[in-house]
Amino acid sequence: MLTRKQLELLELIDSRMKRDGVPPSFDEMKDALSLRSKSGIHRLITALEERGFIRRLAHRARAIEVVKMPETADSRHVPRVIEGGVRDAAQAPAGAMPVRQVDAVELAVMGRIAAGTPIEAISEISHHVAVPGSMLSGKGDHYALEVRGDSMIEAGINDGDIVVIREQSTAENGDIVVALVEGQEATLKRFRRMRGMIALEAANPAYETRMLRDDQVEVQGRLVGLIRSY
Structure with a gap:
């Protein structure tokens, strides 16, 4: 059909x-x-x-x-x-919402990001993915990453999901960020400043919070959207 x-x-x-x-x-x-x-x-x-x-x-x-x-x-x-519309209101299911056309934007998927033990940073485009334009935050550049690992599952981020990231070098406490650790390991974690250090927190009790000096962590972007993989 x-x-x-x-x-x-x-x-x-x-x-x-x-x-x-x-x-x-x-x-x-x-x-x-x-x-x-x-x-x-x-x-x-x-x-x-x-x-x-x-x-x-x-x-x-x-x-x-x-x-x-x-x-x-x-x-x-x-x-x-399959016809693209409903002929009249009487044919619509009870409680149905009107269908709207949504603009989509293609983003480069820049490899995989670890939600678990950090992996080597990847900066090469592996493929592209279409995301709703409404998912993008602000006017900055955006990119996507495929999640590997389960350390953020209690934040609703599962292994195999695609995360949409807005490029930025700063973060507020509680933001979920892409963090580059010591210039070579990329990870997806919740960002907090604690006692003069930077804490990279997992959303899974099986993983410990990593405490790092400010010069050991480089924020490369903030999570603004998620595409679930089933």
Whole structure:
């Protein structure tokens, strides 16, 4: 079963492949489907690939192959398409909230961050992730990290989650931050100043609070959002 937008994109890619031999660019797809960001195109392409309608070819730019089209040969094989809206208020479930279009922003995932024993700092982009624009805090730069470990589980941060970080070099007591320890180990912990030292607190009683001198800790960002992995 395809949504209306998925079907529109599949038909666009198929027609352009037959006409030009190459699929349209992401910008062309976005404009043709009247979407506000390319992240929506990413999601549609992923959905079409998961359903077996297209195949993305590795290590080639704009390399998309149409594997199949929905059967439309006669009236008995009309594509099953999910309409994008509710026809009237009477059809809406009780208590349903109106659906709003939300702007999404693509952030670079800068590797993994330890929520446990600190790991070597990673600064290379591993992939990108789309996050709601409303999740971003202020006008500063943001990036994302994949969590490894369970030291922050009582703060609702689990192994495998993606944390959204706002770049900043300062923190208030109680902030959850990305801390670079002695220039080489990155960890995700709650930040506090205590008795002239910096405490990096876990949110799991199995882990001890680390007490460090001010010159041993460099704050690299503050947690502003979380994407749960199931």
